Amino acid sequence: MYDLIVIGGGPAGLAAAHAAWEKGVRKILILERDRELGGILNQCIHNGFGVKTFGEALSGPEYAARFEELVENTGIEVKTDTMVLDVDPDRNVYAVNPTDGYVTYSAKAVILAMGCRERTRGAISIPGSRPAGVFSAGTAQRYMNIDGFMVGKRVVILGSGDIGLIMARRLTLEGAKVLACVEIMPVSSGLRANIARCLEDFGIPLLLSHTVTEIRGDRRVTGVTVQKVDDKMAPIPGTEQYFDCDTLLLSVGLLPENELTKKAGIDLDPRTRGAYVFENRETETEGIFACGNVLHVHDLVDYVSEEAKFAGEAAAEYIANGERPRDSFSVTTSGGVTYTVPQKIRKDSGMKLINVYLRVNRKVKKGDIVVASAEKEIARYHKENLAPGEMITVGLPSVLLPVNSGSDTLNVSLEEIAQ
Amino acid sequence: MYDVVIIGCGVTGAAAAYELARYDLRIAILEAENDVATGSSKANSAILHAGYDPAPGTLMARLNVEGNEMAFRIAEKLHVPVERCGSLVVAFDENDEKHIEELYRRGVENGVPDMRIITGEEARQLEPNLSEEVRAALLAESAGIINPWDYTLAMAEVAVKNGAELFLNTKVTAIEKGEHFTIRSSKGEKFETRYVINAAGVNSDIISELVGEREFSVKPTAGEYFLLDKSEGGRVSRVIFQCPNELGKGVLVSKTVHGNLIVGPNAVETNRGDTSTTRDGLAYVQRTALRSVPSIQFRENIRNFAGIRANTEFDEFIIGESKSAKGFLNLAGIKSPGLTAAAAIGKYAGELLRQMGLSMTEKESFDDTREVVRFKELSDEEKNELIKKDPAYGRVICRCETVTEGEIVAALHSVIPARSVNGVKRRCNAGMGRCQGGFCSPRVCRIIARELGIDETEVLEEKEGSNILYSRLKEV
Numbered sequence: 001m002y003d004l005i006v007i008g009g010g011p012a013g014l015a016a017a018h019a020a021w022e023k024g025v026r027k028i029l030i031l032e033r034d035r036e037l038g039g040i041l042n043q044c045i046h047n048g049f050g051v052k053t054f055g056e057a058l059s060g061p062e063y064a065a066r067f068e069e070l071v072e073n074t075g076i077e078v079k080t081d082t083m084v085l086d087v088d089p090d091r092n093v094y095a096v097n098p099t100d101g102y103v104t105y106s107a108k109a110v111i112l113a114m115g116c117r118e119r120t121r122g123a124i125s126i127p128g129s130r131p132a133g134v135f136s137a138g139t140a141q142r143y144m145n146i147d148g149f150m151v152g153k154r155v156v157i158l159g160s161g162d163i164g165l166i167m168a169r170r171l172t173l174e175g176a177k178v179l180a181c182v183e184i185m186p187v188s189s190g191l192r193a194n195i196a197r198c199l200e201d202f203g204i205p206l207l208l209s210h211t212v213t214e215i216r217g218d219r220r221v222t223g224v225t226v227q228k229v230d231d232k233m234a235p236i237p238g239t240e241q242y243f244d245c246d247t248l249l250l251s252v253g254l255l256p257e258n259e260l261t262k263k264a265g266i267d268l269d270p271r272t273r274g275a276y277v278f279e280n281r282e283t284e285t286e287g288i289f290a291c292g293n294v295l296h297v298h299d300l301v302d303y304v305s306e307e308a309k310f311a312g313e314a315a316a317e318y319i320a321n322g323e324r325p326r327d328s329f330s331v332t333t334s335g336g337v338t339y340t341v342p343q344k345i346r347k348d349s350g351m352k353l354i355n356v357y358l359r360v361n362r363k364v365k366k367g368d369i370v371v372a373s374a375e376k377e378i379a380r381y382h383k384e385n386l387a388p389g390e391m392i393t394v395g396l397p398s399v400l401l402p403v404n405s406g407s408d409t410l411n412v413s414l415e416e417i418a419q
Numbered sequence: 420m421y422d423v424v425i426i427g428c429g430v431t432g433a434a435a436a437y438e439l440a441r442y443d444l445r446i447a448i449l450e451a452e453n454d455v456a457t458g459s460s461k462a463n464s465a466i467l468h469a470g471y472d473p474a475p476g477t478l479m480a481r482l483n484v485e486g487n488e489m490a491f492r493i494a495e496k497l498h499v500p501v502e503r504c505g506s507l508v509v510a511f512d513e514n515d516e517k518h519i520e521e522l523y524r525r526g527v528e529n530g531v532p533d534m535r536i537i538t539g540e541e542a543r544q545l546e547p548n549l550s551e552e553v554r555a556a557l558l559a560e561s562a563g564i565i566n567p568w569d570y571t572l573a574m575a576e577v578a579v580k581n582g583a584e585l586f587l588n589t590k591v592t593a594i595e596k597g598e599h600f601t602i603r604s605s606k607g608e609k610f611e612t613r614y615v616i617n618a619a620g621v622n623s624d625i626i627s628e629l630v631g632e633r634e635f636s637v638k639p640t641a642g643e644y645f646l647l648d649k650s651e652g653g654r655v656s657r658v659i660f661q662c663p664n665e666l667g668k669g670v671l672v673s674k675t676v677h678g679n680l681i682v683g684p685n686a687v688e689t690n691r692g693d694t695s696t697t698r699d700g701l702a703y704v705q706r707t708a709l710r711s712v713p714s715i716q717f718r719e720n721i722r723n724f725a726g727i728r729a730n731t732e733f734d735e736f737i738i739g740e741s742k743s744a745k746g747f748l749n750l751a752g753i754k755s756p757g758l759t760a761a762a763a764i765g766k767y768a769g770e771l772l773r774q775m776g777l778s779m780t781e782k783e784s785f786d787d788t789r790e791v792v793r794f795k796e797l798s799d800e801e802k803n804e805l806i807k808k809d810p811a812y813g814r815v816i817c818r819c820e821t822v823t824e825g826e827i828v829a830a831l832h833s834v835i836p837a838r839s840v841n842g843v844k845r846r847c848n849a850g851m852g853r854c855q856g857g858f859c860s861p862r863v864c865r866i867i868a869r870e871l872g873i874d875e876t877e878v879l880e881e882k883e884g885s886n887i888l889y890s891r892l893k894e895v
Contacts, residue, residue: 096806100813216695235698
């Protein structure tokens with residue numbers, strides 16, 4: 001019997017396990033499906049990680065190594081090359097690996113930290129033929145940075161998510177010609193810095209409000225057709241441009257990987273596609289916590305580590321003292337706020353400051369994030385340069401919570417400030 | 420000298436080989452591509468039809484009903500995923516109701532068991548997600564679903580285990596008819612044989628013309644599909660058809676044997692070999708399917724594909740000896756319900772060859788078995804035993820479908836080994852799930868290179884020329 005099992009040894013899992021150790025939990029097991037710890041960071045060899053956490057820009061493997069080192073210096077047990085096949089609500093974890101075989105582990109608490117996966121060609125139904133040479137950007141990144149292979153010579157990238165942008169630069173540096181980065185939305189979902197450093201610096205055109213409408217090629221991609229789209233995202237006839245290319249990279253979004261969460265009977269929020277959680281990142285199933293990209297897709301790994309720390313500490317608190325009363329506020333959203341994590345805040349959380357992560361649905365130069373309960377404003381946070389691609393964090397002091405107002409909801413909204 | 424050369428290793432060719440391998444015959448199967456089941460046999464609705472569609476008295480009707488029974492028997496024996504889930508043809512208006520009554524009458528004449536017409540209410544009790552617009556439905560309990568490429572592979576493997584020789588990447592370019600047939604391939608090989616079976620699917624008219632007059636022409640008709648994630652797999656538990664029209668059996672909604680939801684096909688004339696999907700075609704399929712099952716969540720789509728029907732100018736299958744070449748047996752124009760009928764077509768091909776003068780003596784022993792290990796279907800104890808014997812079964816490579824390295828290695832060294840990433844996918848499901856190989860394809864690629872002793876840049880996604888990787892990164 002373990003105190004804590006952490007599923008996933010990427011940035012979220014490592015930070016959560018370490019935080020729990022620091023709070024005195026001793027029997028901790030991390031289960032990682034890959035042969036090494038570090039998760040997706042291992043293939044992110046570009047730099048820019050850790051500015052918030054460590055005050056310096058690290059590469060992905062370096063960032064992961066910091067946390068791996070922290071974990072190595074504890075008594076936390078790690079099993080790599082181990083795939084979790086099932087989790088149940090009683091915190092039994094069923095896993096398999098080549099040395100132990102098929103094993104059941106049990107724990108007082110479980111932290112879900114499985115990360116996310118990329119959306120595929122199928123998810124957006126790109127018409128055309130089905131040749132080799134269509135990769136999701138992260139898969140291409142793995143082929144290049146882990147396995148050491150070039151995936152193509154003439155490349156079009158669909159989607160301007162961060163991985164796509166990073167790959168545009170990476171492919172160019174390795175000698176490929178990136179013909180265009182095509183984005184169906186009128187704004188990019190990538191970080192502004194990445195658009196400047198990965199596209200603009202290399203003269204790669206960013207075609208906003210455009211999409212790939214046909215893939216051609218029998219055996220290997222021979223080209224793609226790109227069209228402008230109208231405001232309903234439908235391709236406009238007559239705007240076809242043909243790109244002669246051998247590779248199409250897709251950077252069309254990430255999806256939290258919650259198949260195990262569903263197996264454990266935990267409900268998912270359709271907006272985040274992750275579990276509904278309380279302020280301490282505990283799911284609605286007692287003793288099962290979630291953090292990192294499995295809970296909602298973060299834009300910076302620093303926020304993943306931060307959130308994982310809350311989850312790890314909360315799991316430690318749960319292991320030591322049991323469940324806190326669940327009397328809580330439901331968090332609703334309006335005015336362009338697309339979601340919040342947490343979705344529930346306990347009236348008696350025992351926390352001084354509640355970290356709320358949220359995203360907005362549009363670009364806003366200046367705006368206020370307003371927290372209200374029963375029409376009454378309780379907190380207001382001024383923010384600048386808001387964009388859908390960038391996560392927003394606000395720290396809500398728990399003393400402001402209207403615990404005796406009779407209301408059970410908190411609403412988070414965006415108020416745009418006119419220029 | 421071969422007794423029989425079979426051209427084409429789709430489900431029809433494989434079924435013919437499976438039947439003929441029981442006899443003391445020297446058999447060769449020539450397949451143009453690098454794997455079996457790469458044409459219509461891999462891209463179709465994967466349905467075992469009950470048999471109420473074909474006109475009574477036709478060969479198609481007989482082979483459909485007989486083939487349905489045989490398919491379930493063979494699939495169970497050879498560990499091919501199959502399920503007798505039943506089907507509904509739904510009626511939205513009075514015309515449709517007349518139509519399903521007509522189908523019912525045909526079914527009775529064709530000898531289809533366990534059919535009845537039910538009301539819309541009854542249909543919705545069976546299938547709660549069915550549209551409120553459905554007024555009545557024809558229920559056929561004998562219909563089912565199957566894994567079509569595994570069915571093809573299973574029959575081909577048994578044929579090969581029993582002595583049939585399979586030649587991949589062997590495209591037939593010429594056939595000379597003298598005392599016997601001399602078949603030449605694009606690679607310059609020569610095959611001499613007494614009898615030829617033409618099971619070349621969409622190209623069967625081209626093959627047939629190599630020995631004589633044009634007797635039929637294939638009019639390739641594409642059908643486009645959506646394959647949805649398992650989260651949608653429970654949307655229906657039977658095959659839901661709409662009333663057929665002149666172009667085909669219409670858009671269906673069905674679960675698959677893997678637990679996904681399949682939606683399609685439409686019917687559009689196309690060129691041979693063109694399996695592209697189109698925006699309009701997919702939109703039509705989506706719109707039409709929602710008429711039967713309005714709650715389908717198309718955002719859960721994981722893959723689109725198109726398959727080609729080998730339609731000809733005839734409604735009937737074209738099965739029989741060529742008029743211009745004795746000893747040349749056409750199994751052509753095998754459109755729907757070709758997958759269902761395949762085993763019966765194979766058996767019938769044997770009878771026809773016998774009538775055509777081939778002497779057939781049964782082998783003393785025929786090994787009609789197939790070993791398949793599917794890790795995720797094993798019990799906990801079986802899993803542990805297997806991992807103890809071979810630790811590679813303890814390493815999960817495909818996360819979405821829980822496929823282990825052991826299974827992938829086995830697929831690369833099986834009776835008809837996989838030669839591509841998609842060949843691996845067809846044999847053990849790696850890469851078939853919701854991430855569509857996003858996580859596992861680099862790992863599968865590496866295993867293929869290691870097991871086949873080739874460079875990773877030589878690893879193919881599918882056909883020859885579909886290399887995944889361009890080169891090594893510039894080396895420092």
